[in-house]
Amino acid sequence: MTPAERTSGTGGISVERDRCVGAGQCVLAAPAVFDQDEEGLVLVLDNAPSALRSDAAHDAVRACPSGALALR
Numbered sequence: 001m002t003p004a005e006r007t008s009g010t011g012g013i014s015v016e017r018d019r020c021v022g023a024g025q026c027v028l029a030a031p032a033v034f035d036q037d038e039e040g041l042v043l044v045l046d047n048a049p050s051a052l053r054s055d056a057a058h059d060a061v062r063a064c065p066s067g068a069l070a071l072r
């Protein structure tokens, strides 16, 4: 579990955890990229997703109801 701080593909994911309402849509859309902590708040597993995961990450950003996610 090394933090992925490489810049590639999308350039990375930014998360505003204080906006997260724990809906879990991001995990459903991109389970390889997002997870939820014990309180249901989003965790980023892969901050610089590969092209394949990047498509799912885009879906997750669109699916998030609180606007907590963005692609840089």
Ligand code: SF4
Pocket: 019, 020, 021, 022, 023, 024, 025, 026, 027, 036, 040, 041, 042, 063, 064, 065, 066, 067, 068, 069
């Ligand atoms: S979809 Fe948005 S609100 Fe729901 S867990 Fe993910 S970041 Fe949080």
